[in-house]
Amino acid sequence: MKRIICPLLILSIFLSCKSKTADTDQDTTGTGKPLDQSQALLHQFKPLINGMWVKKDYIKKVKKSKSPLEAVDNGTGVTIMYIDTAQLKGDSIMVPVVLNNHEGANVSLNFQPGKNTTTIEFGNDELSYKLKNGDTTLIIYHYNPQTKETATAQYIKIMPDKPAGGLAAGMSMAINKAILSGKYEGTDAAGKKIYAVFTDDGKVSGLPGLTTYYVQNDMIADPDHSHDEIIFNLNGKGQKAYSFIINKKTLSLYDSAEQVKSNKPSYSLKRKRE
Structure with missing residues (x-):
């Protein structure tokens, strides 16, 4: 006698197997719960x-x-940020940032996967990293929903901890190291010999009456200058601003636009080789 297999039974067995297979597609722990990514x-x-x-x-x-x-x-965008994993709450950290070298903000860094396995959530953007020769570079990915394009920005570590002056002080130190810190010798407008020292943290010695310096980098707050500017004794007694030009190793400080035009600086200082 031939055995007759009911089509409905075949369908039931097929769906049952398919369901069990699908259940195993999701990563799980030993208890059957989804993995905490x-x-x-x-x-x-x-x-x-x-x-x-x-x-x-x-x-x-x-x-x-x-x-x-x-x-x-x-x-533009995030120009500097400070990440302190000691501030971790749950799976997220609030990261202080500066936008456009002008405005402070806080961005939530969430240890949840972004659009792929190499990124995590950083506000509305995503954060990743790359390693080369032992150095780490962070990368922010910003997706523009209008243009459907993704822009990237890379970040390098300038110090392990946040200085007392916060992010603004950190940016100043990065700029000072890049273009200005060092020992100088030269002359003032009257030809008097000058020996000056500019430190990474914004201290200066050797310029009469001047003890601190700040290289202006917030062009939104101070948009009208046609030349770069150093402000000495910022917010203190004897505050003084000079336009400056660095040509190779020579730092020229100008008291006025007329001085710049005539190239007659108040100070002409040449950086000494360390």
């Missing part, structure tokens, strides 16, 4: 991202041109 991402990213990070193409342009004014087009 945030823990794996924390383990991957946490050792690499601590510290203060500055936008790479901005500080590179400052160094090459010796002019924050020349680098203004590179100083």
